[in-house]
Amino acid sequence: MTSLAPLSRAACIGGGVIGGGWIARFLLAGIDVKVFDPHPEAQRIVGEVLANAERAYGLLTNAPLLPRGRLTFCASLREAVTDAEWIQESVPERLDLKRRVLGEIDAAAPADALIGSSTSGLLPSDLQAELTHPERLFVAHPYNPVYLLPLVEIVGGTATAPATIERAKAVLDAIGMKGVVIAREIEAFVGDRLLEALWREALWLIKDDICDVETLDDVIRYSFGLRWAQMGLFQTYRIAGGEAGMRHFLAQFGPCLKWPWTKLTDVVDLDDALVEKIGAQSDAQAAGLSIRELERIRDENLVGIVQALKAGRGGEGWGAGKLLADFEQRLLAQASPPETPDLSAPLALVETRVSPAWIDYNGHMTEHRYLQVFGDTTDALLRLIGVDLAYVEAGHSYYTVETHIRHLDEAKLGEELRSTCQIVAADEKRIHVFHRLFAGAPAREVATAEQMLLHVDTKAGRAAPAPGTVLARLRPIVDAHARLDVPPEAGRSIGRKREPVIA
C-alpha cells in the first residue's frame, strides 16, 4: 500500500499557510500532491510549512510513517488537477475569486474527483452554484496549523451529494484528521461562529480597557482553555451540573443570558486607534519572541498536549489523543516488516528525534527517555518476528525482565536518534538482546541497553514457550547474528571490578 487513504493523488490550488498545511497532511499520508499557486514565492512558503510539519510529525509519533508522497509544482491549474482524486482549493477568501477558481477546477478535473474548499465562511451553495458537477463540491474547513490540528468542518451545499460528504469524511479519517459533518450550511459554519462571538467580546474588553491582551489570554489559558483542549463546552458543563445533570445546569445558568452581560453584542468599530492599541499590547505580550519562535513553541506544546491526551482515559486515549492513537494503529497495521532485513549487521530498528517533552532542565535528554527509545527498539524487533498488537491481545507477549543501560554521551533537543539491535542469544522462552543508540550527524553512540526478554502467557501470568510461528521468524536472525562478534560490553555488571571506597 502506498497511501493510507482511499486515494493516492491530490491537488492543492493555493499554497499559503492553509494550502501548505493541506499539502503536508497529504504528503505525510503517502499521497502524491500537485500544487498550483501563481505566487512567486509559493515554493518557499510551502517548503517552510512542510519543514514545520515534518518536524512536528517527527515529535508527535514514532509510528512507522509511510514514504512521503511526491510533491510537484505545476505551471497551470489544469496540469495540477487533471488526474487528481481530491482537489483542495485554498485561495483568498473572496466569493468571486473562489467561484472562478472552482469553475476552472470543475472544468479540468475528472468528473468524479472530490473538490474541497478551505473557505472559513462562504456558503458551499454559493460556491457550487455555477459548476457543471456541483454534487462533488463541499467545504473542508481546517484550522491552523493544519498539520497538527485535526479538525476539518465538512459542509455540503444544496447541490452536494450525500456520497460526497461520506467519501470526504472517509479520506480525512484515514489520514489522521477529524472530519466533522456540519448538518446545515451557515456562514462561518460552527467553529468560526464560536470564535467570532468570543472575538467580538474580546475586542470590546480591550477597547474599554477592562484588561489588556496579555491578561485576556491568561484568563483563557489558565482556565477554560485547559478544559476545552479535552472536552468542549457542553460536556464540561454537564460535569459542572453535577449529578443533577445537564438540564439542572441549564436551569441554573440560563437566567444569566438575560443579565446586563449581554449588552456588548454590538459590533465594535475596529478603527485605527483600536488596531494600534491591540498591536502595541501584543508586541509587549510577545516579549521579544519572534513569530517563528512562537510558532515552534506552539507546535511543541500541541504535540505535548496531544500526547498527554493519548494517555487519557486510563491509557485508552481521549479526544485528539485517541485520534492519534487510532492513526498510529493504522500506521502500524500497514507497516509490513521489510521483506529481507539486512542480517549481516545489527538490525536498524528505530529512527526518531529528541522530543521537547524529553528534555530536562540541563537541555539534555532525560534518563528514562533513553529506556523509552530502547523499549521502542525492542517493540520493533518483536513486530519483526510477528509479536504485534493482535498477538498481544490474543494472550501472549514478551516481557522485559532485566535491562542494563550504559550512558556514553548526551543527546540534545531535536537531535535525530537511531537504534540498532543485536540478538546475543535466544531459546524457546527467552531473547537476549543488545541495543545501541546513536544521536546526531555524524552519529555519536550515546547509550547501550542489554535486555533479557521472557515469553509469557499473559492470562496465566507465567512464562511459556513461544509458538513455532514466532520461533520460525526469530531463528534466521539468531543464526545470522551468531556470526557477528558478541558485543564486548554484553554480560557486564555494575561496580564489580573496582568497587568505590569512600575516602
Added chain:
Amino acid sequence: MTSLAPLSRAACIGGGVIGGGWIARFLLAGIDVKVFDPHPEAQRIVGEVLANAERAYGLLTNAPLLPRGRLTFCASLREAVTDAEWIQESVPERLDLKRRVLGEIDAAAPADALIGSSTSGLLPSDLQAELTHPERLFVAHPYNPVYLLPLVEIVGGTATAPATIERAKAVLDAIGMKGVVIAREIEAFVGDRLLEALWREALWLIKDDICDVETLDDVIRYSFGLRWAQMGLFQTYRIAGGEAGMRHFLAQFGPCLKWPWTKLTDVVDLDDALVEKIGAQSDAQAAGLSIRELERIRDENLVGIVQALKAGRGGEGWGAGKLLADFEQRLLAQASPPETPDLSAPLALVETRVSPAWIDYNGHMTEHRYLQVFGDTTDALLRLIGVDLAYVEAGHSYYTVETHIRHLDEAKLGEELRSTCQIVAADEKRIHVFHRLFAGAPAREVATAEQMLLHVDTKAGRAAPAPGTVLARLRPIVDAHARLDVPPEAGRSIGRKREPVIA
C-alpha cells in the same frame, strides 16, 4: 515554615463545589482552614472535593508537598472567621444573600483580614457598599475544578485598597494559583464575558439544528481548544498574522465583524424545548459515562496537559506548566531534608502514585516509567547530600553512568509507589546505589535498580571529585549502610549463567 503563603489561617464560607475547591487549595498549601456551611451535607461534599483534589495533586506533582493544613467545620460564621487572615465567600450567586453574608464576615473578622468573593459576575462595588471595612473586599473568581485550574480573576471595587489587590495576588501566586488582576470592574469580569458570548452563540447553533452538542464540542476540542490550552486568543492570532504581525492580521480579519455572521447576537430563549433538546443530546454524547467518570477523565487529562506544558519551551515550561514548575521549585526550596534520616535501613525516598500517563495498553506501568521513579529516587538522595538545583546550576552534578533494572511484578494505574535506596559503596567521584520499588498495599516489590553515579564538572564535561561539603553529608549514610547486608542481587549481570540457546 508551615505554609507556602504569607498567611497560615483561612476561612471558607460556603463549601460547595467552588468552596470545596478553595478549601483544598488552602489545605494542600499547608494553610489551616475553618469552614462554615449550614448545608446538612456540607462535610460530605467538601470531603468528596478534597478526595478528588488529593488524587489530582498526587498525579500532578512529585514535589514534596507541605503537611496538609488543619480542616475544621464550625457551627457559626463568627467562629470560622474570627482569627482568619483570608476569608473566601462562596455562597449562591444572589446579591442580597452575598451582601448579608459579607456584612457578617466584615463584622466578625479581624479588621485587616482579606475578604475574597467567589462571585462570577456581581460587581465588587455592589458587594462592598455596606461594609465597615470595604477596602479589604475584592472578587477572587476561580474556575472549576478549582483544585486544578490555576486562574483566579482578582477584581477590586471603587472602595478596594490597592494594597488589598497586591496582598491577594501575592497569596494566590504563593499557593500555586494564577492571580490575574482585572483593571476595571464589569459584570461577569473577563472570563465569563468571553464564555457567555460563546455560550450564546452555541445555544443558537443547537436551537437552529446547525449541529448537535457533540459535534459542537468536537469542533472545539479538535481545533482551537488545543490552541487555547497554551496560548490565548491574541497570541494565537499574532502567529496567524505571520511575519506581517498583529496589525496586519487585524486589517485582514477585521472586516468579518461586519459580515452577516454577526446576526446571531440576539439572546436565545432557553425554553423547555431547547433545554430538553440539549439535555437529550448531552445524554447521548456522554455515552453512558457517569458524572464521576467524566470528572475523573477530565482531571487526569488536565494533569496530563499541565505536565505536557511543564516540558514546554525546551524544558523551561509554558503557561500553566511553567506555573507548576515554579510552584514545585518553591516546594523543593522549602523542603528541608529530614534532620535525622533513619540510617538503620535503606532510605525511604520517594512516595508517588502510578499516573494515568504511565500506563500502556495492557493497563500496566510502562517500562521506562520504572526508570523515571528510580531517577526521582536518585534525585532525592542527591538533594539529601546537598546536590540540589542551585548546586547543579553552579556547575557540578552527579550523572548516571550505568543502570541495571530487574522487573519482578507489575504496577497498575493509581497504585501507590514507594522506593528505597541503599548505598552499596562510594568514593570521591562515585556512588553505587541499589534501589527497590514497592507498589500497592500490602506492598509488593515490583522492581530493583542498581546505579553507578559519577560526579562531574558539567562545564568542563568530565569527572571530578565531589567537594568536601557533599562528601561530609554522604559519609554518614555510607558508613551506616556499610553495616547493612549488601543486596544479594547487586553486581549481577544479564544472561551469563545460563545463556539461552535457541532450540
